Each structure stands twice: as C-alpha cells, then as structure tokens.
Amino acid sequence: MKKHIMVAQSGGPTAAINASLAGVIRGALGSGIYDKIYGSIHGISGVLNENFMELSERARTEEHFLERLALSPAMFLGSCRVKMSDPLEEPEIYDQIFHTLEKMHIGAFFYIGGNDSMDTITKLSIAAKAFGSHILFAGVPKTIDNDLIHTDHTPGYGSAAKYIASSMLEIAHDTYIYDLPCVTIVEIMGRDAGWLTSAAALARNEYNKTPQLIYLPEVPFSRSRFVADVKNELKKSKNVVVAVSEGIRDEKGIYISAKEAVADKFGHMQLSGVGKVLENIIKRELHVKVRSIELNILQRCAAHITSAQDLKESEELGEMAVKLTENGKTGFMTSIHRISDTPYRYEIRQASLTEIANKERSVPREWINEAGNDVTEDMLRYIRPLIAGETATEWKDGLPVYLPVPHLNHAGE
Amino acid sequence: MKKHIMVAQSGGPTAAINASLAGVIRGALGSGIYDKIYGSIHGISGVLNENFMELSERARTEEHFLERLALSPAMFLGSCRVKMSDPLEEPEIYDQIFHTLEKMHIGAFFYIGGNDSMDTITKLSIAAKAFGSHILFAGVPKTIDNDLIHTDHTPGYGSAAKYIASSMLEIAHDTYIYDLPCVTIVEIMGRDAGWLTSAAALARNEYNKTPQLIYLPEVPFSRSRFVADVKNELKKSKNVVVAVSEGIRDEKGIYISAKEAVADKFGHMQLSGVGKVLENIIKRELHVKVRSIELNILQRCAAHITSAQDLKESEELGEMAVKLTENGKTGFMTSIHRISDTPYRYEIRQASLTEIANKERSVPREWINEAGNDVTEDMLRYIRPLIAGETATEWKDGLPVYLPVPHLNHAGE
Numbered sequence: 001m002k003k004h005i006m007v008a009q010s011g012g013p014t015a016a017i018n019a020s021l022a023g024v025i026r027g028a029l030g031s032g033i034y035d036k037i038y039g040s041i042h043g044i045s046g047v048l049n050e051n052f053m054e055l056s057e058r059a060r061t062e063e064h065f066l067e068r069l070a071l072s073p074a075m076f077l078g079s080c081r082v083k084m085s086d087p088l089e090e091p092e093i094y095d096q097i098f099h100t101l102e103k104m105h106i107g108a109f110f111y112i113g114g115n116d117s118m119d120t121i122t123k124l125s126i127a128a129k130a131f132g133s134h135i136l137f138a139g140v141p142k143t144i145d146n147d148l149i150h151t152d153h154t155p156g157y158g159s160a161a162k163y164i165a166s167s168m169l170e171i172a173h174d175t176y177i178y179d180l181p182c183v184t185i186v187e188i189m190g191r192d193a194g195w196l197t198s199a200a201a202l203a204r205n206e207y208n209k210t211p212q213l214i215y216l217p218e219v220p221f222s223r224s225r226f227v228a229d230v231k232n233e234l235k236k237s238k239n240v241v242v243a244v245s246e247g248i249r250d251e252k253g254i255y256i257s258a259k260e261a262v263a264d265k266f267g268h269m270q271l272s273g274v275g276k277v278l279e280n281i282i283k284r285e286l287h288v289k290v291r292s293i294e295l296n297i298l299q300r301c302a303a304h305i306t307s308a309q310d311l312k313e314s315e316e317l318g319e320m321a322v323k324l325t326e327n328g329k330t331g332f333m334t335s336i337h338r339i340s341d342t343p344y345r346y347e348i349r350q351a352s353l354t355e356i357a358n359k360e361r362s363v364p365r366e367w368i369n370e371a372g373n374d375v376t377e378d379m380l381r382y383i384r385p386l387i388a389g390e391t392a393t394e395w396k397d398g399l400p401v402y403l404p405v406p407h408l409n410h411a412g413e
Numbered sequence: 414m415k416k417h418i419m420v421a422q423s424g425g426p427t428a429a430i431n432a433s434l435a436g437v438i439r440g441a442l443g444s445g446i447y448d449k450i451y452g453s454i455h456g457i458s459g460v461l462n463e464n465f466m467e468l469s470e471r472a473r474t475e476e477h478f479l480e481r482l483a484l485s486p487a488m489f490l491g492s493c494r495v496k497m498s499d500p501l502e503e504p505e506i507y508d509q510i511f512h513t514l515e516k517m518h519i520g521a522f523f524y525i526g527g528n529d530s531m532d533t534i535t536k537l538s539i540a541a542k543a544f545g546s547h548i549l550f551a552g553v554p555k556t557i558d559n560d561l562i563h564t565d566h567t568p569g570y571g572s573a574a575k576y577i578a579s580s581m582l583e584i585a586h587d588t589y590i591y592d593l594p595c596v597t598i599v600e601i602m603g604r605d606a607g608w609l610t611s612a613a614a615l616a617r618n619e620y621n622k623t624p625q626l627i628y629l630p631e632v633p634f635s636r637s638r639f640v641a642d643v644k645n646e647l648k649k650s651k652n653v654v655v656a657v658s659e660g661i662r663d664e665k666g667i668y669i670s671a672k673e674a675v676a677d678k679f680g681h682m683q684l685s686g687v688g689k690v691l692e693n694i695i696k697r698e699l700h701v702k703v704r705s706i707e708l709n710i711l712q713r714c715a716a717h718i719t720s721a722q723d724l725k726e727s728e729e730l731g732e733m734a735v736k737l738t739e740n741g742k743t744g745f746m747t748s749i750h751r752i753s754d755t756p757y758r759y760e761i762r763q764a765s766l767t768e769i770a771n772k773e774r775s776v777p778r779e780w781i782n783e784a785g786n787d788v789t790e791d792m793l794r795y796i797r798p799l800i801a802g803e804t805a806t807e808w809k810d811g812l813p814v815y816l817p818v819p820h821l822n823h824a825g826e
Contacts, residue, residue, distance in 0.1 A: 013587050042592045074586035081591075162811055167711055169812060173487035174426050174714040176818045178494075179455045207817035293709040298580055301587040305717060307811060387811035398575055398720060398800035399582060404620035405589045 002035035003107025005322070006052075009075040010043035010082075010113035010120070014156025015163075015306045016314040017142045018403075019070040020112045021077065023318025024140065025059050026066055030319075033326055034107065043080035044111070044120055047097050052104075053077070053406060065403075070311055071391055072402040073303035084120045087127035097124070098133040108136040108325040112318065114143035114154075118333055119357030125331030138321040139333035139353065142314070144300045146195035147360040150351035151335035155317060158310030158386035160299050161199035164188060165387060167295060168203035168243065172210045175239050183230055183282050183290040184241045186211065187275030189299050191247035194218050194363045196299070198375045199383055200243035210241035212374075217247040218363045219372035221256055226278065227285045229373050234288065246274050304400045308389025313346070320348045344385030415448035416520025418735070419465070422488045423456035423495075423526035423533070427569025428576075428719045429727040430555045431816075432483040433525045434490065436731025437553065438472050439479055443732075446739055447520065456493035457524070457533055460510050465517075466490070466819060478816075483724055484804055485815040486716035497533045500540035510537070511546040521549040521738040525731065527556035527567075531746055532770030538744030551734040552746035552766065555727070557713045559608035560773040563764035564748035568730060571723030571799035573712050574612035577601060578800060580708060581616035581656065585623045588652050596643055596695050596703040597654045599624065600688030602712050604660035607631050607776045609712070611788045612796055613656035623654035625787075630660040631776045632785035634669055639691065640698045642786050647701065659687050717813045721802025726759070733761045757798030 007024045009017055021039075028034045037056040040046030059065050069076060087094050101109060109124070111117045118139045125137040141148050146157035168186065175184050188197040194216025201214060212233045215221055233240040248256050257274040275292035282290045317334040324332065335351035338344075367379040394401040420437045422430055434452075441447045450469040453459030472478050482489060500507050514522060522537070524530045534552040541548055554561050559570035581599065588597045601610040607629025614627060625646045628634055646653045661669050670687040688705035695703045730747040737745065748764035751757075780792040807814040 013590055045592065072586070073583050075590045078592065079590040165811070166717060166813055167715070169815070170486050170711060170714045170716060173485070173716075173815060173818060174710050177426055177488045177492040179458065179491065202812065205812075205817075294707060296706040296709075297587050298583060298711075301583045302580070303583060303586075304579060384810065389811065390808050395803050397797065398578070398802065399615065399618075400579055402582070402586060404618075405586060 001105070002033060004036040004038060004105050005034050005108045005110065006038045006040055006047070006101065006104070006106045007077070007110040007112070008040035008043045008046060009077045010079055010111060010117040011143065012114070012300065013074040013079070014142050014144045014300050015073055015159040015303045016156040016310050017112055018072050018076050019311040019314035020140045020142060020155055020318040022066045022070040023315035024110050024112070024322055025055055026315065027319035027322030029056065029059060031322055031326055034322070038104065038106070039077045042078040044082050044084070045080040047100055050100060068394070068403045070315060071303060071306070071393065073301040076403065076406065081116070083116065084123050087123055087130065091131070094124070094127040094131060098128065098131060098135060101135050102133065106135060108138060108322070110138050110140060110318070110321055112140040112142055114141070114145070115148060115357050115360070118148070118353055121333070122331065122353045122357060128330070136325045136328070136330040138325055138330065140318050140321050141333055141335065144196060145190060145193055147193040147362070149356055149359045149361045150333065152338040152346065153336060153386055155310060155314035156300070157195060158307035160196055161202070161383055162307045162387035163299055163302050163305050164196060164199045164295060165202035166305060168200045168211060168241070169208065171293065172203060172208045172241060175210070175241060179238070181234055181238045181288045182240070183234070183288055185275045185278045185282070185290065185292040186241065186243050187246055187292060187294045188243055189295070190217060190245040192217055192360055192362070194245050197243050197245040198363060198379050199387070201375050201380060202383060202387065209237065210239065211243040212237070212240055213242045214374050215242070215244045215248050216363055216368060217245045217249060218365065219368055220251045221248040222251065223281060227281065230282055231286060234286070242278065244274060244278060248274060303402065304393045306391045307387045308391050309386060311391055316348050324350055341381050341385065344388070414518070415446060417449040417451060417518050418447050418521045418523065419451045419453055419460070419514065419517070419519045420490070420523040420525070421453035421456045421459060422490045423492055423524060423530040424556065425527070425713065426487040426492070427555050427557045427713050428486055428572040428716045429569040429723050430525055431485050431489050432724040432727035433553045433555060433568055433731040435479045435483040436728035437523050437525070437735055438468055439728070440732035440735030442469065442472060444735055444739055447735070451517065451519070452490045455491040457495050457497070457510070458493040460513055461506070463513060481807070481816045483728060484716060484719070484806065486714040489816065489819065494529070495533070496529065497536050500536055500543065504544070507537070507540040507544060511541065511544060511548060514548050515546065519548060521551060521735070523551050523553060523731070523734055525553040525555055527554070527558070528561060528770050528773070531561070531766055534746070535744065535766045535770060541743070549738045549741070549743040551738055551743065553731050553734050554746055554748065557609060558603060558606055560606040560775070562769055562772045562774045563746065565751040565759065566749060566799055568723060568727035569713070570608060571720035573609055574615070574796055575720045575800035576712055576715050576718050577609060577612045577708060578615035579718060581613045581624060582621065584706065585616060585621045585654060588623070588654060592651070594647055594651045594701045595653070596647070596701055598688045598691045598695070598703065598705040599654065599656050600659055600705060600707045601656055602708070603630060603658040605630055605773055605775070607658050610656050610658040611776060611792050612800070614788050614793060615796060615800065622650065623652065624656040625650070625653055626655045627787050628655070628657045628661050629776055629781060630658050630662060631778065632781055633664040634661040635664065636694060640694065643695055644699060647699070655691065657687060657691060661687060716815065717806045719804045720800045721804050722799060724804055729761050737763055754794050754798065757801070
C-alpha cells in the first residue's frame with residue numbers, strides 16, 4: 001500500500017509560501033510512491049489536534065487549483081508559532097506526533113517555514129531516528145526576511161523586495177511634487193537583517209535618485225551622523241527620502257525604537273515606530289517638512305505584485321523536497337544555490353539543517369558602503385534577479401481573486 | 414493666429430490626475446482652435462514664476478507619451494498649495510497672471526485639482542471678467558477624498574478605493590492564519606469624509622466577512638461603543654478587522670487623534686495616529702492580540718493598481734474641459750453625472766463652481782447603518798462601478814515603468 005504525505009506551514013506569511021505548498025502537492029501528485037496529500041491546519045498544532053484537510057482530491061479534480069493556490073497570499077493551511085520542546089524533555093509530544101502520523105500512513109512530513117520551523121524539522125527528524133519511526137521529515141524554506149543560512153536567498157524575499165522597490169518608486173513620484181525641502185522616512189520590515197530595506201535602492205533610476213540614504217541593522221546607528229547625513233543631502237536636493245530597517249540599533253545595541261520593544265517567546269523583539277522616532281529627530285534638529293511612512297504587512301501579503309522568479313523557485317523548492325524523500329532522505333531543507341548573477345542561473349539543492357535554527361544571515365558588511373548609509377552595487381546585483389517577472393493576478397469586479405481561505409470554518413468563524 | 418492653452422495641477426496627488434492632464438492635452442491636440450500646450454510647473458506658482466514646459470511637441474512626436482502619462486503616478490507638472498487672495502485685496506497678483514498669460518497668447522487655462530484649486534479657478538474667472546481679460550478659466554476635478562460637490566464622484570477616488578479594497582482583502586488573508594483571537598485596525602485616509610474608508614467593505618466576499626466594523630467621520634465616535642462593538646464581534650469570530658477613517662471625532666467634535674492635530678493654512682487638520690489610539694484602547698480594555706496598520710500614501714500613488722474606469726473618466730473630464738472652452742465657456746468645472754448603477758452609465762457635464770470651494774460632500778447618513786459602525790448596500794452599489802477594470806502597467810527589470818518626472822531639473826535636484 002502506498003504511503004501518504006502531510007504538509008504544513010508555519011511562521012509569518014509571505015506572498016510565496018502557497019507557491020511552495022503548490023510545489024509539494026505537485027511533487028507528490030507526480031510521484032510514483034505517494035498516494036494522498038494531507039494538509040495539517042495551523043502548522044504542527046494540526047498534528048497535535050488532529051486537524052487535517054485532504055488536498056490531493058481537490059488538486060486532481062479542481063481546475064487551476066494549483067495555479068490559483070500559488071498566486072494566493074498568506075497561508076492556505078494557516079500558521080502557528082509553536083516552539084517544540086527538546087525530544088528528551090518531552091518525549092510524549094513526539095510519541096503523540098509519530099503515533100498520529102503512523103496511524104494515518106504518512107511516509108513523509110513537509111514543513112514550509114523559517115528558522116523556527118526548521119528547528120521543528122530538526123527535532124522531529126532526530127527524534128524519529130531515536131524513537132524508531134520511519135517517517136521522513138523535510139523542510140522547505142520561506143521568510144521575507146531572507147535571513148536563513150545554507151541558502152542563497154529565501155522564497156518570499158523576492159516578492160517582498162519587488163513590493164518594496166516598486167512602492168519606493170511610487171513614493172518617490174509622490175514626494176517630488178512640491179517645490180519645498182522635504183524629508184520622507186520609510187520604515188521597512190527587518191528586525192535583525194537589512195535585506196528587505198536594501199531592496200529600496202532598486203527604486204533608483206535615471207531620474208530618481210531616492211532613497212539617498214539607507215540604514216540597516218547591521219551597522220550601528222548614530223543619531224548625530226543621521227542628522228548630518230540628511231542635512232548634507234538637503235544641500236543637494238530638495239527631496240530627501242530615507243529607507244530604514246525597523247530594527248536599527250545604536251552603538252550600544254539599543255533599538256532606536258526601544259521604548260516599544262517587547263520580546264516574544266522565541267526571544268525575538270517586536271518593534272514598531274522607528275520611522276516616527278527619526279521623523280521627530282529631523283523635525284527637532286532641522287526644522288524642515290518631514291513625514292514618516294511605515295510599509296506595513298502588505299510587504300508580505302500584497303499578492304497582486306509578486307515576483308514571477310520568486311514564485312517559480314518557491315514551487316521548485318517544494319517539489320524538490322518531495323523528490324528527495326522519494327530517495328529516503330530525511331532531516332534536510334531544500335535550498336537555492338546561485339550559479340551566476342548575469343544571466344541569473346541557480347540550482348535547487350538540499351542543505352543541512354545544522355545550526356539553521358540558531359543562526360541568522362546578516363547583510364555582509366562589504367555590501368554596505370563605508371559610511372554605513374547606503375548599499376553597494378554588489379547588493380543590487382544580488383537582489384535584481386530575484387524581483388524579475390510579474391505574475392498574472394486574476395481580477396473580478398475590480399478586485400483580485402484569491403483561493404478562499406479553507407480553514408475558516410474550523411478556526412475563524 | 415491660433416491661441417495656446419496652459420494647464421496646471423494642484424493639491425495632493427492621485428493615481429489619476431495625470432490621466433486628466435493627458436485628457437486636456439488630447440483635447441487641445443484634437444481641437445481646431447488651439448495651437449501649443451504649455452504646462453505650468455508647480456500649479457499657479459509656475460505662472461507667477463514664469464516656469465513653463467511646452468507639452469504639445471512631445472505629445473505629437475513621442476510614441477505612447479499620452480498613454481504612459483495617463484498611467485504614471487503623482488503629478489507630472491508638480492503641485493503647489495497656494496491660497497489665492499481675493500482679487501479686490503491683491504489685484505496686482507491677478508494683473509501679473511493675466512499679463513503673463515496674454516503675453517504668451519494663452520486662450521484658456523485649465524486647473525486640475527480639488528476644492529482649493531476650484532477656489533483659484535473661481536477667483537481667476539471672476540477677476541478676468543472684472544479686469545477685462547478674455548482668457549477662459551476651467552477646472553478639472555480630482556481628489557481621492559471624493560468630497561467635491563456638484564459631481565457624482567471625483568477622479569482619483571475610484572483608484573484609491575480599488576487600492577483600499579484590494580489591500581483589505583490581502584490583509585484579511587494575512588490575519589486569518591493564526592488560530593488566536595486577534596483584532597486588526599486599519600487606518601484609512603479621510604479627514605472629514607468617509608468615502609475612502611467605506612471602500613474597505615468591498616473586500617468582503619463569500620469567505621471573508623472582514624472588515625466587520627467600519628467607522629467614518631460622519632458619525633460621532635464613542636470609545637465605549639467601539640469597545641462593545643469589538644467585544645461583540647470577537648464572540649462571533651476570532652479574527653476581527655476594523656476599518657477607520659483618520660478623521661473620526663467624538664461627540665464633542667474632538668478628533669480621536671487630537672493630540673497630534675495641527676491646522677494648515679487652509680484650516681485643514683493634519684492628523685495621524687488614530688489607528689494607534691484605537692489599538693491602545695483595545696489592548697487596555699480587552700487584553701487580546703491587537704495591531705494597527707496605517708494605509709499610507711500608497712493609497713493615492715500606487716499607480717500599478719488603478720481603476721480603468723477611473724482613468725477613463727479622468728481623461729474624459731480633461732478632454733471635455735477643453736471642448737467647453739472652444740465654445741467660449743469660462744468659470745466652470747467638468748463633472749460626472751451618474752445615470753445608472755447597473756449597468757453603470759454616466760455623462761460628462763459642466764458644473765457650476767458656486768460654493769464648490771467651501772462645501773464638502775459627506776457620506777449621506779442613510780448610507781451608514783443605524784449603529785454607525787458599517788456602511789449600507791447603497792454605498793457599495795455606489796462604489797462598485799468606480800473600481801472596475803485594470804490598467805496595463807508597463808514593467809521592466811521587475812519594476813513599473815513610469816514617465817520620468819520632468820520638472821526635477823528645475824525644482825528638485
């Protein structure tokens with residue numbers, strides 16, 4: 001009898017995470033060894049609560065299901081933020097998971113997520129071996145933050161970068177209209193890594209020099225240097241735009257928006273308001289018109305403006321994960337290996353999970369200029385291929401058409 | 414000898430104001446009586462500073478110039494926020510304007526803008542008659558706020574409404590992922606009128622009931638009723654989304670975000686932060702997960718997601734303004750007269766400028782539900798046709814291609 005597979009999603013949404021889900025489904029449908037495909041609702045919690053959805057029937061019969069799934073925002077199977085305890089500390093949890101999956105004849109379990117999800121896959125694969133379970137565990141990366149190690153970049157990053165660069169260009173057009181000195185500060189997601197904020201530089205072109213200043217968490221932020229930077233740019237142009245990561249810190253490592261910082265259970269800092277802090281600094285010090293804009297969660301969920309390249313790779317990573325388990329592989333994450341920038345070429349490979357949960361990939365210092373207020377051409381060469389191509393959003397009555405959120409009957413309403 | 418025309422833009426940007434400019438240019442090119450087309454840079458200031466740009470040559474020779482202009486965000490000719498004094502108080506300003514325009518053989522002047530721009534056109538047309546000038550003055554409406562009287566709706570509103578409704582749907586997908594009670598507050602533009610915030614309701618569909626609550630400036634806001642509303646919705650759904658206008662006020666007329674309010678020179682209140690205020694109220698009173706999102710200036714400048722219907726009408730309003738001056742009309746604004754909702758039919762007409770500068774059109778009370786926390790089906794029937802249809806954004810290297818901002822050499826850099 002053929003085994004089934006199970007797939008789940010975890011962590012924060014991206015515009016590409018459903019493309020990886022479509023990839024896993026496509027991979028399993030095309031596989032010779034797997035039969036049914038179960039989705040676990042709300043990540044690993046779905047396994048613990050036995051909350052599942054059968055996906056293969058729908059994928060086989062519903063026209064354009066996989067194409068529409070790939071283009072729909074957020075997470076079709078819902079998410080969770082469960083931190084798995086150590087298998088030695090709470091073996092009963094692992095026993096329960098393996099028991100449930102074995103009862104359902106699951107041969108392989110796929111987790112699409114970021115650092116924390118890869119931590120879960122690491123623990124599950126180690127525990128499976130220790131506890132004598134034959135279930136295979138595979139990770140498929142995703143995070144708009146682009147901070148996973150062992151992969152050139154992460155799915156979801158390219159689409160978020162495209163949204164950020166396009167928005168910065170549209171904001172530039174908006175800021176140019178008045179003949180008055182004006183400073184615009186745009187706050188972009190990124191607690192610890194400046195990858196997203198760096199994408200703002202792609203908005204520059206033959207007529208638009210903004211954003212002139214870019215501040216990333218990788219370089220200690222100095223308020224006085226910032227004021228001097230803005231003052232200097234105002235000498236060159238009436239219109240100064242600043243792109244700043246939410247997570248910039250001062251020389252002592254204290255968040256610029258520190259007053260609002262609280263730690264969640266993974267020890268991550270939840271921040272907001274750095275744009276407002278910088279706005280007030282400029283108002284006070286330079287007495288010019290200044291406003292701040294926070295690019296909000298549309299950075300990760302604006303599915304009407306995704307990178308075709310990003311969605312393609314996201315799907316391939318899901319498909320490859322299934323393929324690798326066909327050969328009995330377990331305890332790995334699929335990853336992207338870049339072969340060249342121009343023309344852009346890459347390979348989907350498997351990467352070790354070692355340290356992936358605990359290490360974050362920062363922007364290399366040499367991709368930031370010496371003054372620490374801009375990125376270099378190397379950075380732009382790295383991002384450019386990742387935002388390439390557009391996807392065909394379906395529209396009806398003036399609104400985008402996405403796949404209805406299926407788990408609502410259970411969880412939401 | 415044929416006369417020339419001059420055109421200018423004023424006030425805040427919309428995604429459709431360049432479509433009206435394209436319409437004026439197209440109208441003048443097709444006219445039998447006008448020769449050259451001058452753009453005044455930075456609104457009426459360009460006339461006072463003699464800062465012009467010749468547009469007809471480029472429009473006649475550059476391929477796709479008008480199509481690309483219509484699809485480019487913000488304001489091609491730049492803007493200003495000049496409040497014209499009364500002609501009797503400062504006749505020398507009017508003398509200077511008429512002198513400059515007559516010297517350039519301008520037969521008609523077109524101003525694309527909102528309330529304040531129509532005030533300028535009113536004063537100029539009255540002064541022209543009083544001072545014996547034969548120059549014709551015409552207004553072409555625009556404002557995302559949709560608060561001009563004498564027109565069914567305003568150009569720019571449909572595209573902003575489409576952006577808001579689409580963003581609300583994408584935000585809904587994002588908020589549905591966790592299996593936890595969560596309140597999301599989305600702050601939408603609108604100081605005095607709730608037209609923009611009302612568009613959030615269009616995001617509702619067969620699977621998405623959010624936003625469940627909508628608060629407009631037209632109804633006095635009560636903090637205690639708000640808390641009760643949210644509490645009630647949390648009983649029905651884990652996921653509550655609130656759409657709120659930036660300008661909501663309490664029973665005494667005091668802005669909910671009053672601490673940050675300052676008046677500009679037109680007496681408009683500059684607001685921000687109502688989302689944050691409501692977020693804090695819910696955190697304090699209900700102890701649930703809550704976050705606030707401010708839909709920022711992308712509401713008015715995200716040209717990659719505009720309403721085809723809005724851009725079509727915007728262009729027609731510009732074209733019609735030219736046509737009316739061909740018959741010697743002056744001191745008017747072109748306007749949209751709705752004939753029917755379904756199918757949507759309308760006519761472009763001319764409207765009087767009487768009171769247009771001083772009166773704002775609010776959402777009628779009967780289009781808001783009795784409880785004051787939602788809009789009615791009448792409102793949705795009104796907005797739906799205005800967001801219809803998509804425009805074909807041009808993309809290159811992963812980014813939208815817009816017409817370069819031309820006045821930068823003079824003003825910006």
